[in-house]
Amino acid sequence: MPGARAGWCPAPPVALPSVLFVVLLSITIPAKAWRPWPHIGLNTSSSLGESKKYEGSSEFVQLRYHMGPVLTANITVHPIWYGEWTPAQKRIIRAFLRSISPNGPPVRRPSVAEWWRTVAMYTDQTGANVSRTVRLGAEKNDRRYSHGRSLTRLSIQHVIRSAVTARTRPLPVNPKGGLYLLLTSADVAVEDFCGQVCGFHYFTFPSIVGYTLPYAWVGNAARACPTVCAWPFAVPEGYGGPRAGEPPNGDVGVDGMVSVIAHELAEMASNPLVNAWYAGADPCFPTEIADLCEGIYGTGGGGSYTGQLTVDARDGAAYNFNGIGGRRFLVQWVWHPELNYCYGPNALD
Numbered sequence: 001m002p003g004a005r006a007g008w009c010p011a012p013p014v015a016l017p018s019v020l021f022v023v024l025l026s027i028t029i030p031a032k033a034w035r036p037w038p039h040i041g042l043n044t045s046s047s048l049g050e051s052k053k054y055e056g057s058s059e060f061v062q063l064r065y066h067m068g069p070v071l072t073a074n075i076t077v078h079p080i081w082y083g084e085w086t087p088a089q090k091r092i093i094r095a096f097l098r099s100i101s102p103n104g105p106p107v108r109r110p111s112v113a114e115w116w117r118t119v120a121m122y123t124d125q126t127g128a129n130v131s132r133t134v135r136l137g138a139e140k141n142d143r144r145y146s147h148g149r150s151l152t153r154l155s156i157q158h159v160i161r162s163a164v165t166a167r168t169r170p171l172p173v174n175p176k177g178g179l180y181l182l183l184t185s186a187d188v189a190v191e192d193f194c195g196q197v198c199g200f201h202y203f204t205f206p207s208i209v210g211y212t213l214p215y216a217w218v219g220n221a222a223r224a225c226p227t228v229c230a231w232p233f234a235v236p237e238g239y240g241g242p243r244a245g246e247p248p249n250g251d252v253g254v255d256g257m258v259s260v261i262a263h264e265l266a267e268m269a270s271n272p273l274v275n276a277w278y279a280g281a282d283p284c285f286p287t288e289i290a291d292l293c294e295g296i297y298g299t300g301g302g303g304s305y306t307g308q309l310t311v312d313a314r315d316g317a318a319y320n321f322n323g324i325g326g327r328r329f330l331v332q333w334v335w336h337p338e339l340n341y342c343y344g345p346n347a348l349d
């Protein structure tokens with residue numbers, strides 16, 4: 001079991017594939033109840049059953065604070081580009097990361113920065129909030145697949161170690177607000193990728209990396225499983241229905257990664273050491289603020305319906321938030337600590 005291998009939690013008692021410390025994303029393949037949007041005939045009483053337990057109701061969700069730190073210092077994201085990345089692909093992800101902070105040139109609403117405001121409502125014991133400031137920090141290229149084309153949960157930590165200990169331009173070690181974001185290109189296999197996860201976050205072990213640093217991995221699923229991890233830009237073959245919409249930045253895999261990156265950043269900020277904000281009694285299986293809202297991008301979302309989105313009449317791009325430079329992104333919602341349901345700044349109510 002991945003978690004047992006990581007040596008942190010006792011072997012879990014359940015037979016379910018153990019997704020220890022990881023964030024499970026869009027595993028439900030939206031083949032059955034998937035609905036095209038803009039939605040037609042969406043009837044809440046009949047079609048939102050699955051999502052209702054989260055959206056609009058806190059009945060089943062016991063999100064709790066477990067006394068650990070949240071990221072209150074200015075956050076700096078350090079991407080590690082593993083494998084082959086085109087400049088255009090990097091630009092999409094950088095633009096997304098640069099869109100999170102509210103400072104900067106004005107951006108059309110609803111914006112990515114407004115979306116992060118919900119994440120910034122989470123506080124620590126001292127009442128300090130998650131930082132509103134998220135910066136793009138130094139980056140590292142790992143073009144030559146330093147640890148091969150097939151990574152495990154543990155070898156991912158070795159990739160991060162290589163990045164912070166490189167002889168030339170190592171990534172800075174920043175335990176205060178640094179987040180290390182390993183991005184693997186579409187030709188890299190990662191343990192549990194597609195079958196169980198599209199990304200996950202955890203923290204590095206001092207015994208491997210030398211420090212305890214929050215990190216996340218997100219993979220480009222364009223080749224391996226776009227209908228799972230780049231949904232709704234890719235739909236299962238034979239689905240037969242109309243396409244979900246065009247990826248707003250023209251790249252199914254990378255546009256799909258943006259929401260997974262957002263998911264991981266929101267959770268790293270509110271639960272960086274997996275001892276702060278999560279639901280569920282078992283710290284080995286935390287359900288975090290983005291897990292609760294997986295697959296929900298707009299009002300009415302849930303089950304396999306994305307919720308109301310904006311579809312650009314000119315190019316068919318489907319998105320919910322605006323970013324810098326006129327970029328558009330599709331980003332899942334997160335759990336709102338006061339409203340007690342999933343929320344995003346494009347909410348209609």
Ligand SMILES: *[C@@H]1O[C@H](CO)[C@@H](O)[C@H](O)[C@H]1NC(C)=O
Nearest residue numbers: 040041042043044045046047
């Ligand atoms: C939605 O479903 C309810 C109950 O099945 C029904 O009464 C209502 O008319 C439906 N609304 C629409 C818009 O179809």
Ligand SMILES: *[C@@H]1O[C@H](CO)[C@@H](O)[C@H](O)[C@H]1NC(C)=O
Nearest residue numbers: 073074075101103131133134
């Ligand atoms: C954090 O970011 C804000 C806004 O960019 C800036 O004003 C402030 O000086 C930063 N604080 C630190 C400690 O770097």
Ligand SMILES: *[C@@H]1O[C@H](CO)[C@@H](O)[C@H](O)[C@H]1NC(C)=O
Nearest residue numbers: 117120121122123128129337
């Ligand atoms: C800080 O968190 C509190 C509690 O969630 C919230 O009411 C407040 O708006 C947050 N402040 C900022 C600056 O985000």
